[in-house]
Amino acid sequence: MNALKNSFQKLFYYPSAMLGIFVILLLVFTAIYAMIKIPYREAIRLWRGGEEVWYQNPKFAPPSWINLFSKKKYAESFSVRTSDGTITKEVTPGAEGTSTISASYTFDFASDYYPQDMILYLTSKYQAKQPFISVEWLTPDGRKIRIVNTVLSQKQTYRFSQDAKLQTKLKTDNVIPALFSDPETHDLIRGKYQLLITGATFEPDSDINVEYVFHGQVYGLAGTDQARRDLVVPLLWGAPIALAFGLIASLGTSVLTMVIAAVGTWYGGWIDELIQRITEINLVLPFFSILIMIGTFYSRSIWVILGATILLNIFTGSIKAYRSIFVQVKESMYIEAARAYGASSPRIVFLYLIPRMIPLLIPGLVSSVPAFVFLEASLALLGLGDPVLPTWGKIIEDANANGALYRGYYYWILEPATLLMITGLGFAMLGFALDRIFNPKLREV
Amino acid sequence: MAVVAQPTLEKAAPKKGRHENTFTRVSRYVVLRLLTLFVTVVISIYLTVMIANMGGFVDKIMKGEIRDRVTGSIAGNTAYLKMDPAVRQKLINDRIAAEEERIGLNIPVAVRNFRYMSNALTLQLGRAINMTSDSGSKQVRLILLERLPATLLLMGVSQLFLFFSSVFLALNLSRRYGSFWDKLVVTLSPTSAVPPWFYGIFLILIFAALFKILPFGGMVDSPPPSNSIDYSLSVLKHLTLPAIALILSSFFLSIYNYRTFFLIYSSEDYVEMAKAKGLPARDVEQRYILRPTLPNIITNFALLIITLWSGALFTETVFLWPGLGRTLYQAIGLYDIPIIVGSTIIYAYLLAITVFLLDFIYALVDPRVKIGG
Numbered sequence: 001m002n003a004l005k006n007s008f009q010k011l012f013y014y015p016s017a018m019l020g021i022f023v024i025l026l027l028v029f030t031a032i033y034a035m036i037k038i039p040y041r042e043a044i045r046l047w048r049g050g051e052e053v054w055y056q057n058p059k060f061a062p063p064s065w066i067n068l069f070s071k072k073k074y075a076e077s078f079s080v081r082t083s084d085g086t087i088t089k090e091v092t093p094g095a096e097g098t099s100t101i102s103a104s105y106t107f108d109f110a111s112d113y114y115p116q117d118m119i120l121y122l123t124s125k126y127q128a129k130q131p132f133i134s135v136e137w138l139t140p141d142g143r144k145i146r147i148v149n150t151v152l153s154q155k156q157t158y159r160f161s162q163d164a165k166l167q168t169k170l171k172t173d174n175v176i177p178a179l180f181s182d183p184e185t186h187d188l189i190r191g192k193y194q195l196l197i198t199g200a201t202f203e204p205d206s207d208i209n210v211e212y213v214f215h216g217q218v219y220g221l222a223g224t225d226q227a228r229r230d231l232v233v234p235l236l237w238g239a240p241i242a243l244a245f246g247l248i249a250s251l252g253t254s255v256l257t258m259v260i261a262a263v264g265t266w267y268g269g270w271i272d273e274l275i276q277r278i279t280e281i282n283l284v285l286p287f288f289s290i291l292i293m294i295g296t297f298y299s300r301s302i303w304v305i306l307g308a309t310i311l312l313n314i315f316t317g318s319i320k321a322y323r324s325i326f327v328q329v330k331e332s333m334y335i336e337a338a339r340a341y342g343a344s345s346p347r348i349v350f351l352y353l354i355p356r357m358i359p360l361l362i363p364g365l366v367s368s369v370p371a372f373v374f375l376e377a378s379l380a381l382l383g384l385g386d387p388v389l390p391t392w393g394k395i396i397e398d399a400n401a402n403g404a405l406y407r408g409y410y411y412w413i414l415e416p417a418t419l420l421m422i423t424g425l426g427f428a429m430l431g432f433a434l435d436r437i438f439n440p441k442l443r444e445v
Numbered sequence: 446m447a448v449v450a451q452p453t454l455e456k457a458a459p460k461k462g463r464h465e466n467t468f469t470r471v472s473r474y475v476v477l478r479l480l481t482l483f484v485t486v487v488i489s490i491y492l493t494v495m496i497a498n499m500g501g502f503v504d505k506i507m508k509g510e511i512r513d514r515v516t517g518s519i520a521g522n523t524a525y526l527k528m529d530p531a532v533r534q535k536l537i538n539d540r541i542a543a544e545e546e547r548i549g550l551n552i553p554v555a556v557r558n559f560r561y562m563s564n565a566l567t568l569q570l571g572r573a574i575n576m577t578s579d580s581g582s583k584q585v586r587l588i589l590l591e592r593l594p595a596t597l598l599l600m601g602v603s604q605l606f607l608f609f610s611s612v613f614l615a616l617n618l619s620r621r622y623g624s625f626w627d628k629l630v631v632t633l634s635p636t637s638a639v640p641p642w643f644y645g646i647f648l649i650l651i652f653a654a655l656f657k658i659l660p661f662g663g664m665v666d667s668p669p670p671s672n673s674i675d676y677s678l679s680v681l682k683h684l685t686l687p688a689i690a691l692i693l694s695s696f697f698l699s700i701y702n703y704r705t706f707f708l709i710y711s712s713e714d715y716v717e718m719a720k721a722k723g724l725p726a727r728d729v730e731q732r733y734i735l736r737p738t739l740p741n742i743i744t745n746f747a748l749l750i751i752t753l754w755s756g757a758l759f760t761e762t763v764f765l766w767p768g769l770g771r772t773l774y775q776a777i778g779l780y781d782i783p784i785i786v787g788s789t790i791i792y793a794y795l796l797a798i799t800v801f802l803l804d805f806i807y808a809l810v811d812p813r814v815k816i817g818g
Contacts, residue, residue, distance in 0.1 A: 016632065277485070284489040284793045288758050289785065292777050293496050370638035378640060378759050382774060396646070400763075405646070405654045406661065413646060421639060428635030 007359070010437045017433030023426030031240035043237045047229065047390040054228035056211075058116050060402075061219035062411045063231075075111035075216030081121075082209045089210075097204035101131075103197045105212055109140075110190050113217055114177045120158040121211040129202040136198075137179055140191025145170075145179065152199075152208065223411050225395070226402045234390035235415055241391045242373045242423055245306060249372035252310040254365045260314060261322035262353045265330055266345060275319065282315040291375075295384030302386040305379060309372065318364070322357065329356055359438040367431030370424035377420055392416035478804065482797045487566065493789045494561045497782045504550055506780060507574070511548075515540045548574055561786055570787040575779040576772075585787040589769065595664055596768035599684060599761070600753040603691035607699060608749055612742065615703030616730070619711060630700050637698030642759035645690035649763075652686060659686055662765035687764040691757060706741065710734050739810045747799045747806075751792070 011017045038046070046053060056079035064076050080086035082103055089103040124131045135147040135158075147166060148158060160166065161175050170178040181188050199208045222231035264275040294308050329335065330353070338352050379385055380393025381400065399405075399412040498504070519525050519537050528536075545551055552560070564571055570585035578588040618627045652659040659682060660666075666679045710716070716733045724732075758770035765771070769788060776784035 016635070277481075280481075280485045281489045281492070284485060284796050285492060286789055286792055289773055289777070289789060290493070290496055292758075292774065293785065296777050297497075297780075367638075374638070374640050374643065378642065381642065381759065382762060400646075405649055408654065410650060410654070413650065417643065417646060420643070424638040425635055428638035432635050 004358070007437050011433060014433040014436075016429040020426045020428070020430030020433065023422055024430065027239055027243060027423060027426065030236065031243050034236035035240055038233060038236065043233060043390060044388055046233045047237070048388065049229070050227060054224075054230070055119075055121075056213050057219055057224045057228040057230060058215035058217070059224060059226060059228050060407075060409055060412075061215075061217060061224045062409070063221055063223040063415075064218045065221070066218060066411065072112040073110060074113055074218045075109070075115045075214075077115075077214060077216040077219040078107075079211060079213040080105055081211035083211070087210060087212065097202070099201050099206075101197075101199040101201065101208050103199075103210055104194055106192055106194045107214075108191070109180065109193050111216065112188070114180050114188065116215040116217065117176060118160040118179075118215065119213040120160075121213065122152055122156045122158060123209045123211075124152040124154060124156075124201075124207065126152075126201065126206040127203055129206070131199055131201040131206055131208050133197060133199040133208060136196040138194035138196060139179075140189055140193065141182070143183075222415055225398055225412060231395065231412070231415060234392070234395050235419065237390045238392035238395070238416065238419060239423075241302070241389055242376065242420070245302065245376045246369040246373040246423075246427070249306055249309050249313070249375075250365050250368040253313040254318075254361055254368065256310065256314045257316070257319050258322055258354060258357055258361055259349075261319050262326055262349050262357075264319075265323055265326035266349050266353060272323075275315070276323075279315040279319050282312065283317070285312070287312055291379065292382065292384060295379060295382075300384055300387055302376070302389055302391075305376075305384075305386075309375065322360075325357065325360070326353060329353060363431055363435035363438050366427055366434055369427040369431070373420065373423055373427075392420050478801060482801055486793045486797050487562070489793055490565055490786070490790055491558070491562050494558045494565070494782075494786055497785045498554060498558060498561075504554065507548065508545065508550060511541055511544045511550075515544060561782070565786050565790040568790070570790070571783045573776075573784050574781045576776060576781050576784060585783045588772065588784060589787055589791070592767060592769045592772045595766060596761070596770065597753060598680075599687055599691070599766055599768060600757065602684065603688040604749050604753055606688075607692050607695060608746060611696065611699040611703055615700045615707055616735075618700065618704045619707035619734075620726075620730075622708060627704070630697055630704065633697040634701040636693075637695050639694060640759065641687075641690045641694040641757060642763040644693045645687060645760055645763045648686045648690055659683075662763070664767055683766075687757075687760055687766055690764075691760055703742075706738060707734060710738050713737075737811075740807050743806055743810065744803060747803055751795050751799055 011021070034043075056077075058077050061077060062074070064074075067073050067076075082089040087103050087105045089101060092100045092102070094100055120135065122133065131152045132150070133152055134149045137145040137147050139145070146169075147160070148163060150156075150158070160179070163175065166175050167173055172178045177186075177188075180193075195212060197210055201208065220230055220232060222235050224230055260275060264272040290312060291305065291308060295305060298304065335348060335352055338348055343352070376385070376391060377393030377396060380391060380397045383397060383401075385391055385394045385397060393416070395416040396413060399409065399416075402409075402412075404410070404412040516537055519533065519540070525533055525536070542551075549557055549560075570589070572583045573585050573588055576588060577583055578591045580587070580591070582588070614630075618624075618630060621627055649661055653661040662683075664680060664683050665676065666683075670676045670679055711734045713733075716729060719729045719733045757768075758774055760766070761768045761770040762774055773785065773788050775781075776788075
């Protein structure tokens with residue numbers, strides 16, 4: 001045990017190992033943060049959600065931080081509503097149960113592009129008499145444009161760009177640019193814009209709520225995809241899934257391989273023979289084709305794929321490598337001694353043979369994690385990812401299916417790809433360093 | 446691909462008491478080995494057929510598809526509109542039965558699995574269910590043969606380059622142990638944890654999307670150039686990115702592995718001895734370092750040849766390269782079992798033949814190894 005501790009202390013001499021450990025710790029924290037911040041059910045709901053969950057976001061919006069790298073600034077998307085106080089609403093009661101409602105939202109518009117669209121989601125509560133609403137638009141140069149006057153139903157959506165009346169009034173087909181530019185020169189005007197909403201209700205319990213959605217070109221920390229989903233959710237949740245898949249698969253594979261090799265070598269005879277034959281058959285089976293077949297014909301659940309991966313990876317070349325070492329270890333003196341004092345076979349296998357091999361197991365285990373993390377991503381790329389879970393591979397698949405590279409949505413591929421790459425490199429760097437520490441023969445030469 | 450196998454010296458002959466005729470020993474070994482390999486191939490192919498058929502699950506999908514297609518084609522045909530509904534229904538049922546018989550769905554699953562297997566073993570790859578070759582044939586053999594050149598081109602260029610360049614560079618590095626380049630390779634070797642298709646995406650992004658100097662994917666411009674020089678130039682242009690992706694993803698690890706391997710062998714006592722004798726460095730390298738590593742290098746080369754055949758499934762898919770890997774993926778998507786089984790069987794056979802031949806090649810290059818000893 002002390003030797004093991006010493007070996008781990010040697011890690012400090014390897015900068016790449018420290019970097020690897022740092023990356024892995026960062027991933028673990030991200031994973032924990034993701035699971036606390038967005039509980040599993042919520043994450044699935046968000047990832048599977050359609051328009052009803054994500055209507056506030058524009059489609060294919062790059063993350064807002066690309067403004068840092070671009071000379072021309074893109075408009076940032078936002079949404080505000082009266083229900084949570086982001087738009088302040090004032091209710092002035094009038095005579096006979098009527099009331100006047102006024103709400104306004106002022107925002108600073110500083111981008112070099114017109115927003116894609118603006119939408120008002122209006123909800124109202126009434127018994128018989130429908131409330132009335134009027135919307136006005138105040139530009140920085142002091143013009144006041146009347147947008148719409150309408151009677152409200154329970155639930156109503158108003159899209160600025162699709163209003164024919166507004167189009168005639170502004171004498172243009174493109175309402176949004178007209179609202180944000182000078183009527184004479186057609187130049188874009190930056191500055192404080194104000195949306196003024198005045199409503200009137202005619203019943204005591206009647207109420208109006210407004211949500212103002214502004215679709216710019218960019219959105220949030222990670223951008224959005226074809227279904228308007230905020231990519232922060234799958235990027236965050238990709239971490240625990242990738243870690244779980246990679247670690248479980250590599251742990252399962254290497255431990256089972258080692259145990260089976262140890263059992264086979266110790267008992268010998270037909271068990272050993274059987275293990276060797278299974279290994280030969282398994283080597284002939286095409287691994288990826290079988291995984292793809294299982295994914296296509298049977299189940300795409302990540303757990304089924306994980307199980308199949310482990311099963312197909314047990315009987316590989318490494319079982320032969322372990323076996324050849326176990327054959328030597330089996331003959332060593334301490335095993336002889338254990339046998340002499342009457343240790344049982346399972347005791348020898350699990351307490352004497354296998355612990356001897358832990359130095360070999362650990363580097364192999366860490367180094368094989370990236371392969372499994374990328375396996376999940378590769379299967380997702382072919383459309384065989386878990387249909388429910390948000391993973392990094394699924395983002396790449398969506399991006400690839402929507403031609404992200406052809407259409408210039410680079411952020412969409414680069415974000416998950418960078419995370420995958422960092423994860424893979426983190427484990428690989430640590431694994432390499434461990435390998436050189438635990439197998440000094442490679443280091444000494 | 447980039448795995449340097451440890452030397453398997455299991456066959457190193459333990460001294461036996463009685464003398465045996467070399468011919469009987471070798472022939473007995475050959476027969477036994479061929480038998481075990483054959484059984485291995487049979488079992489693995491049966492397993493593939495079974496998984497490909499997934500307990501008859503695929504049959505249901507295919508039956509449903511046939512019903513859908515036949516009903517649709519008859520309902521959509523105006524000539525049948527005036528027909529009596531009962532007669533038309535009978536026509537539909539007859540057509541479905543004929544179609545199911547054509548594919549062989551009327552035979553029980555277990556029997557069909559055996560039939561698939563025995564056909565596969567005798568290399569009668571049969572006819573594809575849904576896929577056709579570009580020339581319009583449904584013969585699995587023709588479909589696979591048609592895609593083979595594309596795969597061989599891509600994999601041949603990348604893997605052969607990878608093999609020779611990494612052996613050559615590794616040998617150079619092992620001479621200059623601890624130099625800057627050596628350290629660089631060691632530092633960069635973890636980059637091989639990333640699969641080729643992943644590098645492919647980055648390469649497409651940089652060279653196709655941003656700089657627009659190389660194509661996004663495919664194998665040749667559309668429409669293909671008519672003269673053969675332009676045609677090969679166009680193929681070369683399309684080949685660049687996938688080949689680089691494949692090379693890049695194993696390059697450093699491959700060099701690192703061979704280098705470590707050469708270093709281990711060059712620290713042997715007999716190498717020191719040879720150096721002490723004053724032999725020229727070139728002779729030491731060729732006779733004392735390269736010679737004992739030959740079996741491993743041959744193993745790697747043989748395994749490399751097999752990967753040429755199986756193709757690079759994901760890389761071909763990302764680059765839309767019309768090779769075997771992508772065909773296999775398409776076949777799985779179309780539930781085209783004959784093609785899946787066909788490519789598996791060829792892979793299995795090739796692997797078995799390679800394993801068999803390797804035993805003899807070992808004996809040729811390594812005097813310590815004795816066949817059937």
